[in-house]
Amino acid sequence: MSNKNKASITELLRASKLSITDTRVKILELFMNTNGALEHSSFEKLAGQSFDRVTVYRTLQTFLDKGIIHSIPTTDTSIRYALCKSDCSEHDHHDHHVHFKCEECGATTCLEDTDVPEIHLPKGYAMHNVDVVVSGVCNQCR
Template identity: 40%
Template sequence: MNTQKYIEDLLKSHSLKKTSARIEMLKIFLNYDYALSAKEIISHMKVSHDRVTIYRTLGSFEEHGILHKASEDSHGIRYAMCSHECPEKVHSDEHVHLICENCSQTYCLEDIKIPKIKVLEKFLAQKINYTINGVCNACLSSLKTTNG
C-alpha cells in the first residue's frame, strides 16, 4: 500500500486539505494497531506542531469520520482510525474495544460487533461503548515467555 497516496485520498474523500500536521498524524495512526492519545501522538511527531493544532486536527478527524474515540482513562482520550464504512458526521464504529490491563493500550476489535440490547428499543441510544478489559496478544505472549 502506498501510504502517502492512501492518506491523500482519505483527506480528499473527506474534503479536508492536505496539511503537514494532518498527513503526519495519519501516518502515525497507520503505524499502530492500537488507539493513541494526544500525548502519544505528540511524542511520535517528527515535526513540532503546537498543541492547539494537534487537538483541532483530532477534532476535525473525528467530525469527518476518520477517527473515533476508542476509550478514555487517566491517559486521556484515545483515538483510533474509523473503518472505511464510517460515514462523515455519524460514526458507525459499533465494535468492541479491548483495554489491556498490562500495557494500558486500547485495541479495536472490529470483527466483534456490539450485540443488540433489548432495553435500547425503549430509549434513544446516542452513543454505545462496549469495552472488554483483559490482556492483549503482545502482553499475553510476553507473559507466556516469562513464565514459560
C-alpha cells in the same frame, strides 16, 4: 510508510474535503502505523516537537467531525482516538466493534471482528450509539 499508504492518506483527506497539510498527513501516518488507539500525549512522543499542541487538538477535532477517527471512552482523564474503518463517514457512522484495553501494556486496540451484541434498553430510551470497552490482557502480553 509505503507510497501506497501515502496515496491513500491523500485520498482520504480529499474525500473529506480537507486540505492536505503536513500535520494532517503526519497524524494520519501515525494512526496507520499504530495498531491501536492514540491519546494526545502519544502524538507529542511520536512526532516530537514537530508541531504545536494546539494544532494536534484541532486536527483531531477536525478528523472527529469528518468521521475519520472516533473517540474511545476511558476511565482516565485522557481521550483516546482510533481510525475509523473505511465505511464510516461524516453522516453515517457505524462503529460497532469492541475496544480492548490491555492492563499489562496499556494499549487500547479495536477488535474489528468482535461485534457488539444487541442491547435491550428499558422502555422509553432511544439508543444512538453503543461503546463497549473490555479490559484484560491482550494476546501479545500473555
